[in-house]
Every structure is written in structure tokens, then in C-alpha cells.
Amino acid sequence: MIRVLLCILAFALPAQAQEAENPTGETIVAGLSQNLIAITTSFTGSEILIYGAVKREQAIPEGAPLQVIATVQGPSGPLTVRRKERKFGIWMNTSAVTISRAPSFYAIASSAPLNEALSETENLRHQVTVPSAIRAVGIASEAEDAPVFLDALIRLRQEKRDYVLNENSVNLLESTLFRADVALPANLTEGEYRVRLFITRDGAVIDKHEEIITVNKDGLERWIFNLAHEQPLIYGLLALFMAVFAGWGASAAFGLLRR
């Protein structure tokens, strides 16, 4: 049964073969439940299913078990992290640090605790964990305790569930079939979300696979957002017209009701 499924998957989906650095000949075959997420007026978040299998020519190698790691990374951009301090009796922003690139969303799902599934050197090479996915070069010159700002950024985003680490959440069957569910929050930023899959053994990455999910505002949301950014004057006048019409309409309607 698994073999049949594997064959179907192998033909249906493009597999990335990386024979050179892959002594065991194991490769990932994977797919996503959706490649396009539309943010509509009623959007309250979305769940994506990442599923796939490990394709291999030989029997499962002996030794450490196979592990699967999946990451979903939202569009990255520069950020400013500010800190409040009490001055003249009131709390105000006094110091700031600019982070050159941080993803708006980052989720990690793995089939084992991350420090077991991935070695530190492999993490540095593939930038899997949250701190390694954030580029914060040169922040040391902006504040004496710049790393504290970086920690605060990660902590804040973890509290808001923008950065999520779900260890042991990937279901792996017989070291072959796997699935991972990743919940995307309602406050998604538009753009391309990069989905990466890694299979590891003994902390070393055997194969990786990448997919893209496009997140777009749709329908009315799309139209309003575009208008506001591309034709701001027309948008402003339209907002004004709506307000004037609503104000006039309400007084006229209630005037009729009273009569």
C-alpha cells in the first residue's frame, strides 16, 4: 500500500534529488494542502497541511532514526525594536535597535526535540531555528545591550504566536510517511511563505525540499488595500464621501421615522 502511494506521490510531485551529499539515497517527496491563501473579509486564520514521504532505493538504514523538520517562514523585512524607560515620571521609548531582517511569521514543526533532530552546525548552515532565521548584523553598535532587544523581539512574537516551535508535532510513520499541520494566524502579512522540509539522521540533514505558499488579500480587501496605496487621494475622498453620506443618510432616515 505504501509503495503504491509512494509511486503515485513520486509521479505527481516533483522530487528533488540530491545524490551528491546523500549517501543513504533518501529523498523527500512532499506536497501542501494549499499553495494559495486568500485573505478575505471573513479571514480568521488558516491551517496548512504539509504531507509527504521519504523515497528510498534501499532498505531503511540501520542506526539513528530518521527525523523530519518542517519550517514555514513569512515574508521578511526590517524592524525596529524599542524599549521604554521611565523619564520625568512617565514611561517613554528611549532606545531602539534596528533588526535588518526578521520574518513576520515563523513556525517550526519537528518529529523529535529540535536539539536531537538537528545539530548546531547543520542549523547554522540551513538557518532552521528562530534566532538563526533573523538577520541582526551590526546591532551591537546601536545599543550596549543589543542582544536583549533581539531576545525581546523573539519573546514578543512567540507570545503573539507569530513564532511557533512545535516539537514532536510531525507525525512520522515507519520512517517513511509524514504529515505536519501548521496553523497560520489571522493577522497574516501578504507575500510569499517559504515552506522548507528537512530529513535528518543523527542531526545531519540528508535531504531538503522547498515549496512556496502565496498569501494574498482577496476580493474587497484586495480592492480597498490597493486603492489606499495606489490612489490615496481617491481613497481618501471615497472615505470622506462614505462618511458624509452615512451622516446625511442617518439624519434623513431618522427624520422620516419621526414623522
Place this chain on the structure above:
Amino acid sequence: MQLYLPIAELSVNAFALLGLGGIVGILSGMFGVGGGFIITPLLFFMGIPPAVAVATGANLVVASSVSGVLAQLKRKAVDFRMGFVLLAGGLIGSALGIWVFAWLTTLGQIDLFVQLSYVLFLGLVGAMMFKESLGALLRARKPGAPIRRAHVHYAVHKLPLKMKFRASGLYISVIPPMLAGAAVGFLSAIMGVGGGFIMVPAMIYLLGMPTKVVVGTSLFQILFVTAFTTVMHAVSSQTVDMVLALLLIIGGVIGAQIGSKIGLKLRAEQLRILLALMVLAVCLRIALGLLLTPDELYSIAPGRFP
């Protein structure tokens, strides 16, 4: 029902917004205020970004002042000449306010500035109103007490550039109304309010205008200044959220009609004391936010700022 706001970029409960608009509408109908000074802080508390709250607040005040102006026009209680002088000042003040707003946003101090403005003006106006209406309430209990003169001559009447305002029965310099208009325009851009709570006392105590044209004329000026502010915010920072505004307006216009019915059943002094207490409560809530140690010292803003 959750609704995604396209400009604020977050998902909120539509009924909560309708209810919020409704409550503010009831208050504005009861007290004859635009309600901007209540709705904008409430939007902050809901987690709407301050820039979006302020710009959308201005849009909301447009809707509530349109129905107010229409009602006042029927009573012929608008001094157009004074209105245009105030408006000229208001547009200058608003343009300046938009510029300061954008500048402080890049400095990361906009939240602090907006909150400080709220504490200062709400505290001042609330305290003044409370004292004045308490006095009026006590005077009403003691008949025969002296009533203050409606029209007093101050130093402002000696300034040059005098102009005749027939509807108000005034012959004064245009400088004080221009300045008052500019101050209110500035506040409208920074705080997302109409500024009626500043304008009305300024017209009565500073310019010596008769009470019967004060509300109509201030609404007239507020309508055009907030309209200008809305468009300017939309152009300069793209922070007017139409979906948010529409929900609040729908709740607001219905609430305003209910509020004006309740308002008729209460006495003027009682109304003013209630309004004063409410203004002071909002002021206190914002002040506590600045004075108490916040739960979270760090904040994240998108973009790279100097």
C-alpha cells in the same frame, strides 16, 4: 463574527465594533459632542495601531458632524463668516499637525505624544467642565444668585484686522479665531478628534460668541477640518481604514439618535457633569498607562527608522 480590517491588518469582532460605535454614538447624541475623543482611545485599547485609530477617528467625526451641521442649519445657528475664518486657521493647523504626526512616527514617539495630548486636554477640559457645571447645579438650587454676563470685553478685542460677524453680533480681530481654529485643526490631526470640546469653550470664553451660534459654527468648522484631515492622512500615511470606519459609523449614527432621545430627558447641568466625569475617567485611564510600570517594555515597529 470576525472581520479582517484591510488597513489595520488585523481581525476583529464586527459586533464589538458596531457596539463600540453605538455606545459612542449614544454619548455623542446625549452630549452633542463628536465622540472622537472617546472612540480614538478606545480603539487604542482594542489594539488598533494608533496611526490607524487617529486617521479613522477623524473620518468618523466627519459622519457625526454632518448630521449635526444639518440639524443646526435648519435652526439657522451657523455663523458662516466666523466659520470660514475658523476654517482657514483650522486647515493650516491640520496641515501642520499631519506633518508633526509623520515626523513623530519616524521618531517612535507618536504614541507618547498622542497619549500626553489626551491626558493634558481631557484633564483640562474635564476639570473645567466639572467645576463649571457643579457651580451651575448649585446655583440652580439657590435662585436669585448673580448670573454672569454673556458678553465681556477682553484684551483680544484690541487686536488689529477687525471684522464684523453679524450672526454672532461681534466686531473683533480675525487673529484670535484664526489661532483658535489652527489649534483645533492641529489637535484634530494629532488626536483624531473634532476638537469641539476645545472649540466650544474657546468660542464662548475667548471670543465672546453668543451660545446660540456656538455649537452650529463649531460643528461647521469641525466638519471641514476633519474632512481635510481624513484626506490628508489617507494621502500621507495611508492609515484610514474604511471597513473600520464604516462599522463604527453605522453603530454611531444609530446610537446618536438613541442618545439624543435620552439627552432630552436629562437636565443640562446633569448632562454636563456626566460628560465631565466621563472625560476625566478617559483621561485617568490614559494617564495610568503612562505612569504605571508597563507589563511590556519592548515594542516592535515595522520598517527601519533613524
